[in-house]
Amino acid sequence: MERKVQEEISALVQNILSDYGNDRQVDQLDIHKQPDRDVVIDIIYKLLRVIFPGYYRDRTNRFYNIQNNLHTLMEDILFHLNEQLVIVLRYHKDYQSATDEELAAAAQNISMAFFRQIPKIRAYVDTDLQAALDGDPATSLIDEVVIAYPGLLAVTINRLAHELYLLSVPLLPRIMTEYAHSVTGIDIHPGATIGKYFFIDHGTGIVVGETTVIGDHVKVYQNVTLGALSTRDSQKLRGTKRHPTLEDNVTIYSGASVLGGETVIGKGAVIGGNAFITKSIPAGARVSVKNQEMQIKYCHTPRVQTSDLEEDSSWYYTI
Amino acid sequence: MERKVQEEISALVQNILSDYGNDRQVDQLDIHKQPDRDVVIDIIYKLLRVIFPGYYRDRTNRFYNIQNNLHTLMEDILFHLNEQLVIVLRYHKDYQSATDEELAAAAQNISMAFFRQIPKIRAYVDTDLQAALDGDPATSLIDEVVIAYPGLLAVTINRLAHELYLLSVPLLPRIMTEYAHSVTGIDIHPGATIGKYFFIDHGTGIVVGETTVIGDHVKVYQNVTLGALSTRDSQKLRGTKRHPTLEDNVTIYSGASVLGGETVIGKGAVIGGNAFITKSIPAGARVSVKNQEMQIKYCHTPRVQTSDLEEDSSWYYTI
């Protein structure tokens, strides 16, 4: 590289280094002490192999040695999970002055408590799988749902993350659910409480907030928000119930929003597409947007040429 | 690892292994017999190299040896596709008692029938590319559309998957389209029938159901659903036409839903943003939400401080 370019780069580096001295929040990081997102994703896929034994590409599995394989897999998960837990526990106020030994012991306890929930998680995921088979006329294959359905993937990762959330683990649960969000478009906060037989169809654009409570046999479609009424001045709201409660057998169709911590959708209620709900709905009710009036203009001669279809585009959007 | 931890892990492994004995659906898998999602994704990218020769990173391509390259590439795709087909054909009722030889022969026939459709798929994709160039004022570069536009990627993968769907291949078409869904946010079922010059702008949040039929020169925006009216009790609905038909030159603006198997949007019709359509619309009509009344409250002194903007947040959401 020629000398002039070298000098330019040196000047730029000094420029950026001096900017690093400006005490920005983006620089307030403790190098070596952050969780490693790639390792967390690797842990997710190893946990999925435990939840769905035989899926997820460990082709060496055979039933006669599944005990050895599972033992090896669990030790591997434990090693990496402990490593990440030691890092993230420092973000927790209770551990800010803990010794390395105390952190290691706490991490080990959390990992073990988490692992003990695996059969329960599997029991729930099994019901989610059944709900997908019952709820989607486009499939009847278990393997299709497990391998290809983003809803089951997002909910399974959320069930795993939720157990770590209940164990007061900072940061890791959110990294897990944001990974699920990234690959599925389904954003479920790890704090959300979700009952059995939960089915998300299609999924993209779904948001489920931290304090949402969802009963059994609930079905949610794409672009649904289970959210808070307002989150301006939001730091005051931390820790309060800001998101709705859906009782058993509720269905929320695509594009609907259900908002507010005191909003309860009663048993068996059905919320129609694009509805905007901020008050409680009684059990068994069916709510839909009433008389959404459509304005239709006819053209005497149907015009099918793309190029001249909309010389006047003003008509079809009105306040 | 210390002895106590070893014992804890052994107990956990026994715990999970005994749960594996509970005959859950998540365990009903035939190890070694599931399709490999990573291999399917690899096949997708190799097929994209055939569709768009020269894109997708085979930098050794040169025109004088493109014949050899293509031959090698096609043999490679054939090998892996056959391997996956042999696995997934077992999910098909016609092949459940087939011999290995019969499966191999069926896989080979399907691969060949699929490959023969490649020129037709390329002809369609070529029109989709033209539709993007015509439809988006933000670009005029072919290469930008091919390399960067998620809509073209999702539709191309869908056109490939649709041919396998027509050949009655289980599972593989859905893995392909769910991969496209994951990277684009566009969820098109492989069963959907799509005409020429199809353009999806932006794309995220789009759902196109299995029995949707789309004509030529159709344009669809983000967050549009072409869906079913109801999918509760859905297993009864399998195989029926549950999703709408869009005739030629239809445009569906962002956030609109068009639902129902008997719903036909006539030639050249335009559906406005956020409209909710469950009945047929005649050719040439322009449909918009009529008089969506907005409630505007003015503050005498515009308040621009974030912190005090919404001390009363109740007003702006009402049922």
Place this chain on the structure above:
Amino acid sequence: MERKVQEEISALVQNILSDYGNDRQVDQLDIHKQPDRDVVIDIIYKLLRVIFPGYYRDRTNRFYNIQNNLHTLMEDILFHLNEQLVIVLRYHKDYQSATDEELAAAAQNISMAFFRQIPKIRAYVDTDLQAALDGDPATSLIDEVVIAYPGLLAVTINRLAHELYLLSVPLLPRIMTEYAHSVTGIDIHPGATIGKYFFIDHGTGIVVGETTVIGDHVKVYQNVTLGALSTRDSQKLRGTKRHPTLEDNVTIYSGASVLGGETVIGKGAVIGGNAFITKSIPAGARVSVKNQEMQIKYCHTPRVQTSDLEEDSSWYYTI
């Protein structure tokens, strides 16, 4: 492979090769001359390490050698960025007959001009981070926002891409923002102008058009479109202001659309969920959908069995 299969493949290859001779647009590519999306993604992550020093996995970083590390990192980015710039500048009308030396010099100048913007970009990203901490009651951890929040990732990549867009670089900025779109569901065109303290919550389904102008302290939720009124016959619209302006302290709740190049949302205005705005809104106004009437049907006995809930599904969708 048996002889018959070989012959079939040869016939297929000839079939596809002869289709390559049809002069389709999908074939109009200049092999060796296209930008490499994988290299561009790699550049993005290296730039993120510069923006957020210490994040993004360079575990060898230590403060005493950060100067050397940064120098090495910047040289690496420069090398690959120059390489991609030389390729994409050929798409620019000013460089179509440039010599290799002229292209190399232009690429070098653009890289340097881009690098000089890094401290400014960092200053803006720092305000975005603060806006997320202020705006989301679900977190108080800087590291959680930086590592896990898709909104900050999408906006940071957009701020980087926007500087290349301002330097008239073809194609690369769009590849960068479409990568962000793919992993976050947030589609911000590199042309959009975005002020300080920009916060996107949840994010999936957001579209921000090329000529959008956004002030400071703006907050946008999932599934919001800042779009154009009509983009049929769209090539005529290239270069015009087609997308809205949002002044300081504006909030746009989920599912709302704000459309049109002359639409200005005044300072401190709040746009409620699902609102559809195509005209300017004065400063300080609060706009919501008025009297969205809901139709509620009660069942005398709440029915909670999934299976019989919707024998009549026609009621809850009406035009």
